[in-house]
Each structure stands twice: as structure tokens, then as C-alpha cells.
Amino acid sequence: MGKHVVILGGGVIGLSAALECQQRGHNVTLLEITKCGGQASGAAAGMLAPYSEIAEDPDDFFRLSQQSLKLYPEWQQVVKELSGSEFEYRNTGSLYAIFHEAERLPLETRMKWQQTFGVKASILERDELERIEPNLSPNIAAALYCPEESHVYAPDYVKALKQACENMGVVIKEELEHVKILEWQQNVVLQAKDGQCFYGDTLVISNGAWSTELEDTFGISIPVFPIRGQICAYKMTEPIHHLVFTSQGYLVSKENGSLVCGASEDIAGFNTSVTEKGIARLERWNKKVLPMLHERDPFHRWAGLRPATQDGFPLIGQLAPFEHIIFATGHYRNGILLSPVTAKIVADQLEGAADRLPLDNFNPKRFSVTNTF
Template sequence: MKPLDAIIVGGGVIGSSIAYYMSARGMKVILLERDRVGSQASSAAAGMLAAQAEIHEAGPMFDLARASRGLFPQLATDLSELTGIDIGLKRKGLLRVAVTDADVAEIQRTLAFQKTAGEQAEWLSTEQVRQREPSISSEIRGAMFVGEDSQVDAPELCSAFAHAAAVLGAQIKEFTEVKSLLLDQGRISGVMTSEGTLYSDRVIIASGTWSGPLLAQARLTCPIYPVKGECFSVLSHTPLIQSTIFSHGCYLVPKKGGRIVIGATAQAHCYDRKVSLGGISKLLEASKHLLPGIIEAEWEKAWSGLRPQTLDGLPYLGEHPHWKGLYAATGHYRNGILLSPMTGKLVADWAEGKTEKDLSLDSYRVDRHENVHLKKEGVPS
């Protein structure tokens, strides 16, 4: 029997993407998830692909986000053909709305940066915004319209990645917790799980908020902490918006069937997934100011998720500097959905010995916070 080319720890959108891209290249992989696939942050996300609207300056995140956004059109077709799952790619653009003078000034700076970077974005007056989206409040000051920023249905994307990986030969094991890493003589050889031991000379840690303890076993402390985000959704028979609406107070993401997702609060270092009345109240008020007609919509539901944040806001991507074959692909915070295709592609490239020519990945190094302790017993130097 062919040995495993990789063990992927974590069945969210990042781990599922990695399983898909590696399987698509003929590699034999197993995906391990302690709960259900896509049951954590991936199922809670609104699915925005805001490569331009949420990033205000040049840098590694801007480059990675744009590259990943560009993979979605073909990806949607490929996943649909393999699985029959429609990931809900909706390319109606995004409006980053200005409510105050300070918002206007900030957005104008972002517009100038976007043009310098060669991206398409335009300023719309209040009247122009309302021509495009008549239900938007007349009290806004204008908006930046980004035609290339789009959205998907996040739970469907994660499900499609996992199903496609399985179609291509990947093993998917849910309710299987990884207890420890098997490390010996400068390389990894597998993992010990709640269901037994698995062997492979390549292990990828992609378990989001829960990645830290496993990486710590390899003397690598990648500071990752949860940021609780609360959201709610409503239903409207009358279409209220076509484009995604984004502001400092909240975002509104229109889905199929007249559904709108509204989010999201941000509470750092919180593992409590209960939805608070206070959090939802703030989102309700903010959404009413942007879209007054939303008060006539029918309440659907509320939920929360734990987004994995890092000290500098950048994910950890790459191989452990001292334990060969151990990789991290974690800490994507709010950008897990957006960055999932490129992350999966990068890990598959590394497995084939390829290097990325068009992106600089130095800023994502797993040891960039100098938390690898070389002098401890058992760590190769």
C-alpha cells in the first residue's frame, strides 16, 4: 500500500483546501479533524473576498490576497464539476461606505494606493451609490466601489474542498484528535491520534486557533489567539442590495434567496462561542444606519466563530526551520476564505519541491517571532 504523502491536521477551509490541491496532484493524503469538517470558523464566515477593500497598503498580504482572489473563478468551475457543489461565487463587487469625514479621507487614501498598485477602484458620490443600490441610506458620504472584490458561500466552499479531495482519493477522518507529533532525528515521522498512530514524513498543521499546542511540541511557539466574531442573518422577499456593503460598523453580504449576512463583532482572546445580545444589538444598529429597509426583513438566525489571529496579522506559512517535513498553514484570521486557494496551492507546491516565484513569503515565516528554542533537549541545531 502506498504510504501517505501527507497528514493534514485541521478540517477547516485551509486544511480542506490543502487536501484538495495535494490530491489533485496525485498525492495520497489524510485529513484529520477533531470535530466535523468545517464546523468552526469556516462555517461562521460571511465569505467576503475583499482583497482590496480591507487592505490599505502595499505588502505581503495585499499580494497574497490578490493572487488568491484570482484563483476563484476557475476554482468554482473545477469544484462544481468534481462535486456538484456550487460555492456561490458572486461577482457583484463591494462598496466600502464612508459615513463620516474621517471615513472619506481614509477611503480616498486607499483609492490613491489602489491606483498606484494598478488595481481598479472608483469613488462614488452618495447619489451614484444610491443609483447602484437604491436602498442604501441617503446619509452616507459616498463609497469606494471595487468591482473585483466578490464573495462565496463559506460553508459550501469548505464542503466542496473536502468532497473534491475525497473524490480525488483523500481520506477524511472526522472526530479524530491529534494528540502528539512523532519527531525524531531532525524530522517528523507522523502523529499520534485518538484513533491510533499514523505515519508520514510530511505533516501540515492547519488547525487554526488550536494549532499552537501542537507546534509547541516542536519547540515552535507561534502566538495564535481566538477572536470571537458574532453574526446574524435576515431574509427579505424584496432584494435589498446586490453588492457587498462594508463599513467600520458592520458589513452586509447578500446571499441567494434574499438572505443577507450581517457581521461581525470582534472579541479577542475569547473561547466562549455564545452569542451575546450586546454584540447583536451593535450590529443591528449599524446595519439599520446603512440599510434602513432591513428593519422590514425577517430574522433568520445568529451565530459566532473563533477566528485565529497572530501578533502581526499575517498567517504562518512554511516549513519548520529545524524539523524537516513539519509545516504550518495557520493563523489566517479574517482572511481564511479569501486565502484558502493560494494556501492550498502553496503547500502542494512545497510538497513537489517547487518555490513561489511571484510572491515573497518571507513575512509569513513560521519562526519570524524568534520563538524557536534551539537549546532545549531533543531539538536539532
């Protein structure tokens, strides 16, 4: 018999978890204080690039990210079929570029440990880069090529997730302004600002940077805080065929003719305004990587809030001993990438299945020395 699941938070993680749980025969209600995908999810560049973005030795977070990347081809197809809509998903591969020979050894080290995990990674020299990406700066010395990395157009992906949820029967409640948890230790009862009450036997916490507001409710430390990420985009006629990374940021070419460049990060509370300083830093770096941008200005600038934790790892898992409370929050800049695997972990735990990956480092209680249980 299916369970009654209440999901708090309608970003990409909440929507993905809702879709997976509903597909497995559970009854899901999703609650969102604003609009679904209105915060970090809709503002994301949509990169699926764990090999380019994780430079350190492999850990459980790398394994989580790699597993999610492998799930994406089938996952995105399911979302398209269930939603009846299309969104951009492109397996372009990526280039992590270096400008100086002093950067080569770290690049080679990264390539070698990635290869031990089955990653198809290789280093391309200057002449090969000129052939496959002729518009890149001639000052780039080499690049790590990872053909498996991809990207989606995040706004359309989130819209499709929402439509798929609705088509499958998920009850979605938006613009609730504020939601309070009235009961959770046995039964689950939540109340919106307008007095509506929502009932369930399982609660999933996926409200991103707002999760910290629940510390008193659960009696644990939930250090999730917003990081403002500023992004800009250029109109392009010449395509860039791969995701392009350096130590300073990324460039990704979309099917709509825009080149998305990011990201400048700072701590600004819940402020999503764009600053001249943040965008200027991006412009300086963009022109260094793609000299053609010296003749262009960004046509669009925006910012989103990324839910970060103290250690950079998300909170994923049950709030022991209350197994009906499941956290799936704090995914920082990896919410789009981690949406398939997080959704499946949430549904697995809901059903009492064995964990498909090690989750100890993502324990939602890991920041609490003591708790009220």
C-alpha cells in the first residue's frame, strides 16, 4: 500500500523526489512557499559535470555525483515522456582548460584518479583544441577532455518535472508564503499561512536555503545557508561545442543561441540582485577564454541562491530514529546534477530498501553534537 508523502520544497530536488515516489505508487503532496523552481533551480546553468567540478581525490560525494550522471540519459527521457514536453539535454562533453604548464601536473593527477573510476578522460594538446574548438584562446596550453559530461536547459527541465508530477497525480501547492510543521514525531501535519493543513505519514525536507529555519522544530543543527551565484549570457552566432571550464568558471553554449557564463559567488543573505563587480569579474575571465567576447556585451544578467552547507555536502537521509522524516537538501551548486540520484535515494528509504550508495557523510544529524531525541 502506498504511503502519503508530504514534500516541503518545490525546487528540482523536491520535484524529482515527488515524481519518483509517485511513480512507485505513493501519494505525494508537494508544498512550495513561492513558485516551483523559483530559486536556485530555475537560475542554474544546468551543467552535469562532476568530473570537471570535483578536483580533489574521489570521496562519497564524487560517487554520488558520478552515479547521478549515469542515471541522466534514462531519467531525462522519462521526464520528457511523462511531461509530454521537450527540454534541452546535450551530451557535449567538456574541456577543463589550463593556461600554464605549471597546471599540467594537477590536471594529469585528476585524469589518472578519474580513470580508475571508469571515467573516459584524456588530455588534449593545443593543436587538437584548435581543431575541435577554434574560438578558444591561443594561450590555452591543454585541456582535460571528458566526453560523458552533459548539460540541460534548467528552466525547461524544471517546468517539465513539474508537469510530469502533475500528470502523474502529485498534488502541488504553490505560493503558500509560509509553511509550519505542527506535528512530525509520529504523524505528519503541516499548516500553510492561510490555514490549509496537509497530512501524511512521511515528510521529505527539500526546501534548500530555508532548511535552517527548521532547526528548532527538529532539535538539530541544520547549517544550510544561501550563496549568491551571479551569471551572465551572451548572444552567439558561432557555437561553442563543449562545456568549457577553467579554475575561474565555466562557459556553456545553449541551443537558443546564448552562451552562459558563470559563476561569481558571494554571501549576500537572500539577496538575488546582480552587482557590477560580480559581472565584471565574469566578463574579464570570459574574454580571456574566448577572445571574440571582447567585441560583445552580455545581454542578460541574473543571480540565484545556492543552498550550501558547512562541509559542502548535501543533507540526504533519514532523521534517525524517525525514519519517516527524510532530508534531501543543501545541494549547493549541484541540485540539477544530483536530482535523479537523490530522488531514487528518497524513494528507496521511503520503502525501506538498502542504500544504493554510502550515505554516512550526508547524514542530516552530522552537525549536531547533541540533540533532543
